[in-house]
Amino acid sequence: MAQIESEILQLKEEVINMWVLVNAQLRKAKLAxxxxxxxxxxxxxxxEKRVNGYELKIDRDCENILAIRTPVAVDLRFVLAVLKINNNLERIGDIAEGIAKYIIxxxxxxxxxxxxxxxxxEMLEVGFSxxxxxxxxxxxxxxxxxxxxxxxxxxxxxxxxSAIEFAKAYLQEHPSETDELLHVLSIIRKLERVGDQTKNIAEEIIFYIEAKVLKHNNDK
Structure with a gap:
C-alpha cells in the first residue's frame, strides 16, 4: 500500500471516530x-474539548497530506472534503454543547x-437519522x-x-412556562442548523466521490 493510501485510510478513521463522538454528544444532550x-x-x-481536539488533529493531518503527498484526483477531493466535513462535525458538537447549556x-x-x-x-430523531x-x-x-x-x-x-406560531399559541395556554418555551425555541433553531451542517456533509461526500459540486445548486 502506498504511503498516501495509508495516510488517507488513517484520516478516514479519525473522521469516523469524531463522528461517533459528536453523535454521542447530541444523544446525551437529548437525554439530558x-x-x-x-x-x-x-x-x-x-x-466538547475532545471534539475540538479531534478537529485540530484532523485539520493538521489534512494539511500535512496536501503539503507532503500532493494528492490528485479522488485523493485530493477526499482530503478537501474532509477539511469541510471536519468543520461541519465540530459545529454539530457546538450545537450539542449549546443545548446542554440551555438545560443547565x-x-x-x-x-x-x-x-x-x-x-x-421529532427534530432530534430526524437529526440522528x-x-x-x-x-x-x-x-x-x-x-x-x-x-x-x-x-x-x-x-x-x-x-x-412554524416554531414562532406554535410558541404564540402555546404561551396563551401555558403562560407559566415562558422560560422553558424560550429555551425550547432556541433548541429548535439549533437543531435546524444540525440539518444544515449534515446537508453540507452530504454535499461534500457527493463531491469527492462524483467530482460534482452541489453547493448553490438546486438540482441535487
Whole structure:
C-alpha cells in the first residue's frame, strides 16, 4: 500500500471516530433534556474539548497530506472534503454543547406536553437519522444515501419556520412556562442548523466521490 493510501485510510478513521463522538454528544444532550439531567448536560459541555481536539488533529493531518503527498484526483477531493466535513462535525458538537447549556440554565424541567407539541423530539430523531446516514454514506461511499438527506433536512426547516406560531399559541395556554418555551425555541433553531451542517456533509461526500459540486445548486 502506498504511503498516501495509508495516510488517507488513517484520516478516514479519525473522521469516523469524531463522528461517533459528536453523535454521542447530541444523544446525551437529548437525554439530558428529557430527564432534566444537569450532570449529563455538564458531561456534554466538558467533552466538547475532545471534539475540538479531534478537529485540530484532523485539520493538521489534512494539511500535512496536501503539503507532503500532493494528492490528485479522488485523493485530493477526499482530503478537501474532509477539511469541510471536519468543520461541519465540530459545529454539530457546538450545537450539542449549546443545548446542554440551555438545560443547565433552565430552572424547571421541560414539560412532556411542551417537548411533544413543539416537535423538538421529532427534530432530534430526524437529526440522528440523517447524521447516521451521512456517516454510512461516508464509510461506504454511497452517494444515493447521501442524497436522501436533503429532503429530510427540509422537514427540520419546516418545523423551525412554524416554531414562532406554535410558541404564540402555546404561551396563551401555558403562560407559566415562558422560560422553558424560550429555551425550547432556541433548541429548535439549533437543531435546524444540525440539518444544515449534515446537508453540507452530504454535499461534500457527493463531491469527492462524483467530482460534482452541489453547493448553490438546486438540482441535487
Amino acid at each position: 433534556m428529557i430527564d432534566f439531567d444537569k450532570d449529563l448536560a455538564w458531561e456534554v459541555i466538558v467533552k 440554565h433552565t430552572e424547571a424541567k421541560f414539560s412532556t406536553e411542551l417537548l411533544k407539541s413543539s416537535k423538538v423530539l 440523517i447524521l447516521d446516514d451521512a456517516l454510512a454514506a461516508f464509510e461506504n461511499e454511497n452517494t444515493m444515501l447521501a442524497r436522501g438527506i436533503f429532503q429530510r433536512d427540509e422537514f427540520l426547516d419546516e418545523i423551525n419556520k
